[in-house]
Each structure stands twice: as C-alpha cells, then as structure tokens.
Amino acid sequence: MSTGSKALDRPIHQWLSDIAAGKLRLPSFQRGEAWDRRRIESMLRTIVRDLPLGITLVLEVGDQEQFHSRPLATAPETNTKVTEHLLDGQQRLTALWRALKDNYEDRTFFVHHPLLDEDPQNDGDEVDIWSYSRWRNKARQIMPRWTEDPEQTSRRGLVPVRLLDPQIDDDVNRWVEEATAHLKPKPDEHTDVNELYAAMERHQARQKFLKEEVLSPLRETVKHYLLPYLNLPATTPKSVALDVFINMNTNAKPLxxxxxxxxxxxxxxxxxxxxxxxxxxxxxxxxxxxxxxxxxxxxxxxxxxxxxxxxxxxxxxxxxxxxxxxxxxxxxxxxxxxxxxxxxxxxxxxxxxxxxxxxxxxxxxxxxxxxxxxxxxxxxxxxxxxxxxxxxxxxxxxxxxxxxxxxxxxxxxxxxxxxxxxxxxxxxxxxDRNVYPLPNLRALQAAAWPAGKNSLARAVLATANYFGARDFADDAPLTDANVTRREYHHLFPAKLLRDAGIEANLALNCGLITWRTNRAIGRLDPIKYLKARTDAAPTDQTVEQRLHSHLIPAGALQDAGPYPTEVVGGDLEALVRPDFERFLSERAAIVERAMQLLCDGHTPELGDVLNRS
Known part of the structure; x- marks a missing residue:
C-alpha cells in the first residue's frame, strides 16, 4: 500500500525546537532508553565530524493523534498541539537531546579538540567525543570536580557538549570567560606595561581561539547538521504506520x-x-x-x-x-x-x-x-x-x-x-469438501512422522489417541498427566524397516507409549514382542484391546514375521514389506473411518470404528 511517504532532511536545531515545544512526541508503545555511552559517543562523533547518520521515521499528526504519546525522556510536558510522532529514531534523538542538555545523572560528554589539549601526548588530527562518569558526593557536589571547571577542562582539550546546544548562547560566553580567567592580567603598581599588554593579548587570543576556531565551527556544524528522516503523512492508516515501524525497528530485541x-x-x-x-x-x-x-x-x-x-x-x-x-x-x-x-x-x-x-x-x-x-x-x-x-x-x-x-x-x-x-x-x-477434501487412504499412508510439525501427521496421531491410547504393557490410558512422558514409538521397529530398506517414519507407524515399553521393544519383531505381552497379560484379549485403543489393526501386527536376524538386504525386504504394507493399509482404513466421523462433528466410540472393519 502506498502511503505517500517522503525522504527529507531536517537540521538539528529544528529537531530540538520541536522536542522542546512538545510538537514531536513518542508513541506510548515505544520502549525506554537503551543506548549505552559508547553508542552515544559514536553518534555525537558522527555529528561533530559531519558524517552521515541513519534515517529516522516520523508520522505526521492530523487533527487527532492516532497513538497515545509522551515526551522524549527529560523533555518538557507542554500543552502545544502535537504535530509529529517519532516512530523510529527515539534512541538517537533522546541521546542527542540529553547530551546537549547535559542531564545524564551519571555521565557527561565532551568534545576533545587536539589543538586545545596542553598534553602533547593527546595531539591528533580530528576532534573526538570523550565522556566521563560522574556522581555526587555526600555534600551533593558533582564529582570529579574538574569536570565542572572550565579552566581544567579546556586545558585537557575538552569542551562540554552542552555548549553545542543551538538553543543557548549566554552559557558559551560565560564558559569562555571562566576557561580563560587564569590568563586575564591582574595589574598592580609594579606591573610592566609591556608585560601587561602581552598578557592581555594572550588572554584575548585564547578567547578568540576558543570562540572562533573551536566553539563556533562546532556549534555551526551541530546546529545545521541535517538528520535524514522518512515522513509518513497523517493519512497513513494506523496499522500501516505500525507495520512500517516494526519493520524499521533495529533494536537488539525489536518490538x-x-x-x-x-x-x-x-x-x-x-x-x-x-x-x-x-x-x-x-x-x-x-x-x-x-x-x-x-x-x-x-x-x-x-x-x-x-x-x-x-x-x-x-x-x-x-x-x-x-x-x-x-x-x-x-x-x-x-x-x-x-x-x-x-x-x-x-x-x-x-x-x-x-x-x-x-x-x-x-x-x-x-x-x-x-x-x-x-x-x-x-x-x-x-x-x-x-x-x-x-x-x-x-x-x-x-x-x-x-x-x-x-x-x-x-x-x-x-x-x-x-x-x-x-x-x-x-x-x-x-x-467445502470440494475445495478442501479430506485425505484419501493413500494420503493417510504417506503422512509423515508426527513428531514434526506436519499437520496431517499430527492429525493422524490425534485420531489414534482419541480412543484412549492405552500403553501396550501397563495398560495406562493416555492422559494430560502422562502425555509428555510418552514416546513416539515405531510399531514396526525402525531398525527392522531400515535394515529392509523401507521408510519407517510414517504417521501410521507411530503410537505413543511409555519410554519403558519403548525401550523393551527394541528391534524385536512385532509378533515376538506382542507374544511376550500376551503371555504377561491377564487374558489373551487384553493386548488386542490395548492395540485397538490406538486404532492399530491387531491382526496385521500379530501376523507379521517372524524375521530371522540372519536375513538381510533384499531378502529381508521381501519378508517385511508385504506385512508392513498390509498393516499400513488396514490401519489407514480404520483411521479414515474415525476421521470421517470426527470431521462430521460426532463423538464416536471405539466400537463405531472397529465394528465396521
């Protein structure tokens, strides 16, 4: 859907003005601040070096806000009409706002200018962004104290980022005065006139350098730095705006x-x-x-x-x-x-x-x-x-x-x-069974192993479980309490079928039984295992009833085999395949009858399915 969106640029001073006035706000669904000091430093470094920065997403607000909104962190709450919602770019604009307003409680940011730094080891070619942790002592004074001292910071080549805020002027002049106060001559009756003039020139030169060579270029760069943004018009449907927001969101854990x-x-x-x-x-x-x-x-x-x-x-x-x-x-x-x-x-x-x-x-x-x-x-x-x-x-x-x-x-x-x-x-x-027909016998026989996510395979297993799925050995029915402890068991053992070169992982070859029973079966021929269960059961019919509760054709399983262990390859396949295909065919027919009754909305009894077999 076309929204009529436009890619535009806007200078930082305008962004800050809109934030301060309350015209630009965050939708309430936006999470809080997430950037650490390294990402803030990186963004500020990009700006002061006048390099490109990532795009922001803005939604115009018409007569009424589409979303409940709030100011950016630490921005004032105003009664001004909201004109834009910031959909993406919260982190960079919040970091920019807070760094320029210097209202991070635990950190302050500086521009490091190599030509200001009196330590020759810090000479370099480019301005950079440095930041320092800060805290308050018991007397509520900001520590370390030197970060608040213009003279000490300037000697270290540091200019507070807050001085680059386009919305202030007086603070800049005040900081320059304090940063150069130690150079200001203090004449007395013994001061040599030439020395006084020389000191005045050094003081004025330092002030001029700070203002014209350092602060003015930096302030101009920040003020007119163009932050690109994508503009969505107020006519953009709410759902579309949110979809664009989600697709553009680049947080480590996107909304x-x-x-x-x-x-x-x-x-x-x-x-x-x-x-x-x-x-x-x-x-x-x-x-x-x-x-x-x-x-x-x-x-x-x-x-x-x-x-x-x-x-x-x-x-x-x-x-x-x-x-x-x-x-x-x-x-x-x-x-x-x-x-x-x-x-x-x-x-x-x-x-x-x-x-x-x-x-x-x-x-x-x-x-x-x-x-x-x-x-x-x-x-x-x-x-x-x-x-x-x-x-x-x-x-x-x-x-x-x-x-x-x-x-x-x-x-x-x-x-x-x-x-x-x-x-x-x-x-x-x-x-509509013409458009969405129920699977036929062939499709049921081909259904995949139900431990995966194939819907038909799981439907086959759900149908088999519907009638109780009693365990082959202990006769316990399938319940919500034991279902997660049941295992996906190959009725014809997987190893037997693999040795015979036959696909074993089919939904119709699966039953949920206890892990103990599953381990006991191993590669045993079905007839051998079932004979052992029959010998241990109270009556000859008990094991057959347990098999029927899984919609397993007892006869097809009990008649399978024997398969001598010394028979391998094609000879083994010739013995196993007819038994396995008979089993699949008979079980598919039973599952199909159950499926038809269930898909008609009935609550069939086991006899309703088996008596027609």
Whole structure:
C-alpha cells in the first residue's frame, strides 16, 4: 500500500525546537532508553565530524493523534498541539537531546579538540567525543570536580557538549570567560606595561581561539547538521504506520505487535494487559501448554471484535472493549482448551494447528453457556476443529483463512439453530469438501512422522489417541498427566524397516507409549514382542484391546514375521514389506473411518470404528 511517504532532511536545531515545544512526541508503545555511552559517543562523533547518520521515521499528526504519546525522556510536558510522532529514531534523538542538555545523572560528554589539549601526548588530527562518569558526593557536589571547571577542562582539550546546544548562547560566553580567567592580567603598581599588554593579548587570543576556531565551527556544524528522516503523512492508516515501524525497528530485541498492543491498552485504559494475562494463566495454567499466550489472546480478541487475527487486526483492537470483555475472553479460551482436552489433545507439541484455537475461543465467547444451543455449537466446533486438522487449510495464509472461517461461525454462535448449522456447510469455507477434501487412504499412508510439525501427521496421531491410547504393557490410558512422558514409538521397529530398506517414519507407524515399553521393544519383531505381552497379560484379549485403543489393526501386527536376524538386504525386504504394507493399509482404513466421523462433528466410540472393519 502506498502511503505517500517522503525522504527529507531536517537540521538539528529544528529537531530540538520541536522536542522542546512538545510538537514531536513518542508513541506510548515505544520502549525506554537503551543506548549505552559508547553508542552515544559514536553518534555525537558522527555529528561533530559531519558524517552521515541513519534515517529516522516520523508520522505526521492530523487533527487527532492516532497513538497515545509522551515526551522524549527529560523533555518538557507542554500543552502545544502535537504535530509529529517519532516512530523510529527515539534512541538517537533522546541521546542527542540529553547530551546537549547535559542531564545524564551519571555521565557527561565532551568534545576533545587536539589543538586545545596542553598534553602533547593527546595531539591528533580530528576532534573526538570523550565522556566521563560522574556522581555526587555526600555534600551533593558533582564529582570529579574538574569536570565542572572550565579552566581544567579546556586545558585537557575538552569542551562540554552542552555548549553545542543551538538553543543557548549566554552559557558559551560565560564558559569562555571562566576557561580563560587564569590568563586575564591582574595589574598592580609594579606591573610592566609591556608585560601587561602581552598578557592581555594572550588572554584575548585564547578567547578568540576558543570562540572562533573551536566553539563556533562546532556549534555551526551541530546546529545545521541535517538528520535524514522518512515522513509518513497523517493519512497513513494506523496499522500501516505500525507495520512500517516494526519493520524499521533495529533494536537488539525489536518490538512485537503484542508489545505495542500492551502499551496502547495501558495508555488508553490504565489497565496493565500483561498483568491481566499473568493472573489468568496463574488461574488456568493449561493455556501455557498451547504456545505463545499473548498471541493466542490477541488473536481471540481480534476475532471477537470482527478483525483478522494478525498484526493489522491487532492494531485495530478496541482497548476499552478488550478490558470490559476480558472475563468473557478468558472463559472462551478456557472452554476451547477444555474442548481440546476432551479430544485428548493437551499441548502444542501434538496439536495439528494452533490457528484453530482462537477461532474456537472466539466462537465460545459468544456461545450460550448451556442448553441445546451450547450442544449444537460444540458439535459444529468439533467438526470445525477436526476438519482444519485434516485438510491443511491453514498451512498458508492462515490468518486470512481463519478470519473467513470464523465470520459465519461467530454469527451462528450468537443465535444457534439447526437451520443455521445446516447453512454453515456452504458458508464456512473449510467445510467445502470440494475445495478442501479430506485425505484419501493413500494420503493417510504417506503422512509423515508426527513428531514434526506436519499437520496431517499430527492429525493422524490425534485420531489414534482419541480412543484412549492405552500403553501396550501397563495398560495406562493416555492422559494430560502422562502425555509428555510418552514416546513416539515405531510399531514396526525402525531398525527392522531400515535394515529392509523401507521408510519407517510414517504417521501410521507411530503410537505413543511409555519410554519403558519403548525401550523393551527394541528391534524385536512385532509378533515376538506382542507374544511376550500376551503371555504377561491377564487374558489373551487384553493386548488386542490395548492395540485397538490406538486404532492399530491387531491382526496385521500379530501376523507379521517372524524375521530371522540372519536375513538381510533384499531378502529381508521381501519378508517385511508385504506385512508392513498390509498393516499400513488396514490401519489407514480404520483411521479414515474415525476421521470421517470426527470431521462430521460426532463423538464416536471405539466400537463405531472397529465394528465396521
């Protein structure tokens, strides 16, 4: 989008005048000062040597400020109409302002001029910037004392940077007088006239040198030094201005959209968003398992306020609504996480796509808390979740697509009816099976290893976990308490398949089991391991039931093998491949039936899937 921005120059004296008058201010989302003394020295050195300095970003202010603002550090608070917001360049302009005003409490800056310095070891070709730490003693005197003494500083070749401030004149003359006072003749009745004239000439020559050869050129350089800036007109949309700011920000830790919203909310309402979030997470710690909490919350708020869940949408959030509707937002997120828990998805590591969470949360914010309407909405939301998991709709342009899916869902949530639910089939883009078909058997068999971030692979694993995923050995079901301790296990051992030259890392070859069980299996043929488990189980059917809880076709696994250890290469492949392909085919068929039921919004029982096999 074209903003009509212009690259311009402005002399330092004008920058300082605008800061002092309160015409140029900082948006409230800007962080505080960050430059150390080396970076300040470097900038001042660049200016006094009249070398180029980096560009600054300014946004014109029209009739009304787009952002809440504040003065630069130590600049006065005035009632003057604000004409510009400083979007980028805060550090250099703040450092320039404070160095020229000499109001750093712990440091003072000087220009070192080699022709002034009486120490021959400090002779040089160029002026430089030196700075010194300072403090106050018990008597509140500034230390070291010599830094406040014009005579001593001038003898060291040092001129206070504050004397280069274009807004002062009297201080310059006063400093020159004090710096040369020791040279001023003090005649008495015994003073030789020639010596008196010679002393007067030395005094005047030193004053002239300080004024005309040192201070005047430096002051002129600083006063007229052109600081380049990019000007954004007042018509620039708020979201565009913020986007430009974020892209230009060069701090070691650049601001995120979240940081800007936090500052804007506090400036507009006085509410501290980060503290609100911390309190919510303290009360509902499960939210932290699903990724970046700040982003999840802003995405939910943006969708609830009918905005896209991205930077552009964040920058348009109504801060007052965010604060007033905070309890409803928290409830929506709690309900969304509770719903995922009922699907046996407890963390981001096993979530097919996090994009869906804010959509569900925003829908549940608007939904009735109970009754038939609530049941209808949860049916639709389950359908939405599983469909997004399996179609990969959010693998690209996620925010825009989530917003398109959310709009009809949000309207439906406010007044849920069976007729409205039926209309969603054509109104919610992700429900269009012609555009976003569910994966076929071949796609399910080719799905990658689910420990990665592939959404289809994770969807396959989530489907397998949905029915309990009981451990092969100890029979413990998968729960939120043990899910992070489970391991991704190759049902046909990875080493066996690698030895046979067959791809092992497939979603259908994966099951979550305990690490002890995983270690016990090793390279054992599936039939050998399962026979050992069957011998140890209370009944012959126990191990089969455990396998079925993972949607594993027990027969295809139990019939595999044996594979003698002395068989290798092509001979091993000839033995293993038919068994493995049968296993993949049968498990894909079971997962497909479960997928179809889940993607239709149902809550199937294990028998609903297995009895049709």
């Amino acid at each position: 995120r959209a979240y940081d800007i919203v936090v500052a804007e909310v506090e400036s507009a309402t006085g509410a501290r968003l980060q503290e609100m979030i911390d309190k919510f997470v303290g009360q509902f710690p499960r939210l932290a398992e699903f990724g970046n909490i700040g982003d999840l919350i802003l995405q939910t708020v943006a969708l609830h306020q009918d905005r896209e869940p991205n930077k552009s949408g964040f920058f348009g959030i109504d801060a007052h609504r965010l604060v007033s509707e905070w309890p409803e937002t928290c409830r929506g997120l709690e309900d969304a996480i509770d719903l995922l828990s009922r699907l046996r998805i407890w963390d981001a590591a096993r979530l097919p796509t996090a994009v869906a969470i804010p959509v569900v949360a925003a829908v549940l914010v608007r939904a009735p808390k109970d009754g038939d309407g609530r049941g209808l909405i949860e049916h639709v939301v389950r359908k939405y979740l599983w469909t997004t998991f399996f179609t990969g709709r959010y693998d690209g342009a996620a925010a825009t697509r989530a917003y398109a899916d959310a709009r009809p869902l949000l309207l439906f949530a406010a007044a849920p009816t069976k007729e409205g639910a039926a209309r969603l089939e054509t109104e919610v883009p992700v429900f």
